[in-house]
Amino acid sequence: MKQARTNKDILLLVFLRLKSLLIAIFISKPKILYVFSDRRQNIRKERISIKYNGVNFIALRYSKIPLTKRPALILNIGISSYGENHVILNHLAKAIALLGYHAFIPSFYEMKDCWIRKESVEHMEHAIFAISNLDYVNSNQIGIIGLCFGGGLSLLAVKNSEVNKKIKFALVLGTYSDLESSLRFSFTGKFKVHNKTKYITPHSNSKIVFLYNFLEKLNLFKNIEKTRKVLGNFLKDRTMLAFENMRYLEPADRKLILSLYRSSETDDICYKMIISNVKELSDTLSPKHIKDNLRIPIFIIHGIYDDMIDYGQGINLAESLYSSGGVYLHLSDILFNKKVSHFLSNPVKWINGNLKLSNVFYHALAVLHSDKNLKYNPENEPIRFKI
8 A cells, every 4th residue: 555645744845846957957058057056065076996796887977065865866878989978977977966876877899989789788887886895885875877879778788687786777868779770770770659650860879889899790891990980980970170180081981980970871781781780780789579577667868859869769768668667758848958949938838847847857866765655555556658
């Protein structure tokens, strides 16, 4: 039977409502953090080394001063050369620390080097164990937030039953459902939502990530080493340097990269060659294929204008994780929007979107603190719905 809420419980949930609303606002308008400049001086950012099973992990930690025992949120970035220095993730970590939590951003070398590897899941598992063992972390109050590719890998890590016991919830932003669908969108811009085909012009880097990883198996480029250097500069947003380095490529290699960068009939050739290689990793690195009960609530947030990973992936992921204790899906058109005109053009829609977004974080934080006070108990009443 569901327990009655005490006055203390009600005050806690009201407080969590306010916290979640601030997080939603920080996500959609990161510059608002500067309004709290005085309070931000009480937040310390440190690069720390933590050990698990004899292996050292580097992580950024955002915490309030002084360092005391608090709940913790682990933030995982995906394939990005920025790694733990990813701007959006650091904004979110600052906001989380400001609201009274430890925020950790582990560094995984293979993802920082833009590699798609099975080992990443194991490294995430070890990082979770290491952080849960820290004496200033409430080991029974840990949540995980994964961004982009790191979201799917976070879900695969939580699939481990021992890791699952350490985590109260998993929240993923703009993540993928399966590698094959992600590859298809990267090269075609097409994806399906409820059996209807949609189109969004994909970001050029979404395609380059796959080229970078399967370069040797394509048998299309004459100089693999120099080509990878050019592709790497694209992934690091060093576009000018990438084009400059193209001068040192074989003419055929240069022509092929330019045709792929600008999209042409060459895309179809590369896509067909890469898809056969992606299938080898798809079963083990696609969260869509998780069939075990994750036993914790899963929160999925996806921007409907995401050009790196289409929002159809979020819908597909929510529908696939049928065995989880609770799957929430929120589609948003306000994530990371930097234009003031967006708010002015339709204030009601923007405010409503932020309220819905904050509701997702409210449920996550409520699970972190006291899931018995939610409208449902994840342990006893599995529930799946869209917010």
